[in-house]
Amino acid sequence: MDSESFRACGKTVIDYLADYMDNIRDRPVLSTVKPGYLYEMVPSEAPVKGEHWKTVIADFEKVVMPGVTHWNSPQFHAFFPTGNSYPAIIGDILSNGIGCVGFSWITSPACTELEVQVMNWLGKILDLPREFLNESEGPGGGVIQGSASEATFVCLLTAKDRTTKRIKALNPTMTDGEIKAKLVAYTSDQSNSSVEKAGLLGSMPMRMLKADISGRMTGAILAEAIAEDVAKGLIPCYVVATLGTTGTCAFDCLEELGPICNKNDIWLHVDAAYAGAAFVLPEYRYLMAGVQYADSFDVNLHKWLLVNFDCSALWVKNATHLVDAFNVDRVYLKHSYQSQDPQVPDYRHWQISLGRRFRSLKMWFVLKMYGVEGLQAHIKKQIHLADMFGKLVNQDPRFEVVTVTMGLVCFRLKGDNVWTKNLYERLMASGQIYLVTANVRSRLVIRFVVCSRLTEEVDVQFAWNEICTQADLVDSERDVTPVSICNGLTETWPKDMECELTTATAIVVKSLSQG
């Protein structure tokens, strides 16, 4: 493909995407293909001769598009939002065009320095403590990770290294292996499955502490678990607090957890993957009270802050711990590292991989083109739409609203879980809107999330109308127990339930099939 073809093809694709977004309501939100559909349409071997771009674009519409679930459709209310905006796309096109690999400063100074600067920008917009910023006097700073999963894992590995060194200094006769075998991590049973996975991959038991009645991990819950483990001779090492849980968007009590962690030399990581975005609005910052105790703080711009995946913003209070744990140059190049200007970090020591894309570009485009006020208006509007939906549900006596927090409303049909499940199955079969469920203290709820930046009041009303239509059909069956329940729930449970809500769903599946 020469540059003239690229100009033609590129412009065609730009128009294609603009048309796609303009008309996205015309496409069914949820793909209706059957497993294996694509293998029948795509040959089993690559073409020998190259194909013309027009052929490939036509294939894209024919082969790929039917298999797409449209995350940016205003009818998508499942999981959490995936960030997407025109400025982010533009920034990423330029990033791809430059195509630098920014593993050290010289390999593209702009790649490092722009990342430092936009991470400072965002840290200030969210009103994070100054110690987290790269421009503070201390060793703090921000870095873009690929995902919140990665951020949680990176901090776990750092905590492990930091604690092992600390214990080793106190007990020089203990081997590293002995120390590591005693380390324990904590989170609540409402945290994202990626937190449990970080413990699994990092060979550190991750205790999933039972949250309180509001879905929060409190100081008392954590203190009790720590005391148990210390009594057993174990070493508490790492706590992941969630601000905005996946199930119900609950907020752990950071102000209570923080002092406990600090007192016990436990690394406190804050996973604010979704709800952290709300801190662009001063009126929600009370929910992060206690953040000054944290060692690290993560928010996904690729969730609620309009930047395309992947862009997870991680700040650490002391990057030295990170570099110590991740830097394989330490023996030979210690001098040279130490003499390095802290304002030009070698970001390869802040992450798992050596290579890195120029991801700060898309973040820069979004922050500049939206401005602080644009981001605030976006979050405010989405919260308003969720409130509107909550009010619609509340007006219908058949339903109960379990929680309304940020852009998420958890609701259910009153009565036994089977009716909510019946409703949910009808909604999925109808396919007009896409939702997932969760379990809130053994009550099955449907999660309605305002996801797409294109969502308007008319879309919320559309979703509610569809829910009412299906609820009417459930009503007509109210006295009949659905057959599927008796036939073994795990078999018929829709596949999508195995996603981000894995743990919560699994518990539902288990409890329902047992009960």
Added chain:
Amino acid sequence: MDSESFRACGKTVIDYLADYMDNIRDRPVLSTVKPGYLYEMVPSEAPVKGEHWKTVIADFEKVVMPGVTHWNSPQFHAFFPTGNSYPAIIGDILSNGIGCVGFSWITSPACTELEVQVMNWLGKILDLPREFLNESEGPGGGVIQGSASEATFVCLLTAKDRTTKRIKALNPTMTDGEIKAKLVAYTSDQSNSSVEKAGLLGSMPMRMLKADISGRMTGAILAEAIAEDVAKGLIPCYVVATLGTTGTCAFDCLEELGPICNKNDIWLHVDAAYAGAAFVLPEYRYLMAGVQYADSFDVNLHKWLLVNFDCSALWVKNATHLVDAFNVDRVYLKHSYQSQDPQVPDYRHWQISLGRRFRSLKMWFVLKMYGVEGLQAHIKKQIHLADMFGKLVNQDPRFEVVTVTMGLVCFRLKGDNVWTKNLYERLMASGQIYLVTANVRSRLVIRFVVCSRLTEEVDVQFAWNEICTQADLVDSERDVTPVSICNGLTETWPKDMECELTTATAIVVKSLSQG
């Protein structure tokens, strides 16, 4: 930004990139900015009001571009290539537009199925054993990882889990902690620094075995190390063999290593990040003889196969091990996972993160638009250009060629290392071309890599002319010992040396400053 502005801005950016590529030779390959340059140009806070796209694009050229080192410039001969092509950029624009997060099949069936299919395509193009393909009867398959670092680390964690379970079954009284503390991994001292990092992050000692005189890890070298460790009561767990080392593009003796690993139940991972691409040409496949013994095989399409970063293709012979190590659903959802069609893998269990981009799209665009013949022609041409450069060097009696392999030529000025270092410093100061150095058995060499897909014979000649010009200046000094050597080499050593060649360079720095 509304869709009309996006159309205008997007088309401007497409033209910008085409112009950039068409005129890339006009830009200095290596950025000449000083550390901190960007902080003086970019305000310390984000704008409150959003800015017009024309302002942001103008800022991009003014602020970002001067700080870019142009990896796609035909004058870039450092490290290894970074994949970049128009079809890949087009594919990624569409991926960003769709913006799905493919963590399970239903969240976008095309995202999973296209990845399965293009990984099969590429596996066949490279002539990998059939067991690695997803379409085989067995539990093998391919998955796109973010980087070779990630692939190496993912396989290390999998090997750790597999070995721990195996040893546990043999010795039920041993705790997991006791077993894990005995595990050992092996690689050569010529492997990429990311391999050492995987050991560090995975808490598994990674022994960097001294390679033979040709830079290869042989069976004898590995067998000796294993025997030592077994005698100490340790448990050999994981071997990373490199096909195409970073320093000199050496190939480990897979055919010797394989049977040793298989016999000892050691996971054998093949890191063919760069040179694996050469296997699109049948005449180079003898270099991967023994691949049938491997448990996993990784090649970066984002290095030499024209796909933009990030796109690292990893195949495993038995994905069950991966899923067992990474799946946090295992207790509750075991039944539901087992009943799943192996042709629609839940890729979230094949990687560290939960979320994932639709990366197979850019791979699909490249494979379709280049075709197998297009990829072959690309590799063939780049190898030809390296050969041409090697011949130019060989004709000049002042120089010696140390190795010519694939697209890499290692060369030096005859005599003491100081002259090669002097030459290198002059080349960097002149800034016409970008190269890095390496250490080959205590001889300092300059690495010349054919990197950009835009490189032509005229560019190779340009590089050679520049090298001759600077070598003439070195000649005029031949009897004077450069002052910088006496003043402490680590102080003046250029920053770029700390990059991908970290280990090799560190050894050079160390040996030179000691000697």
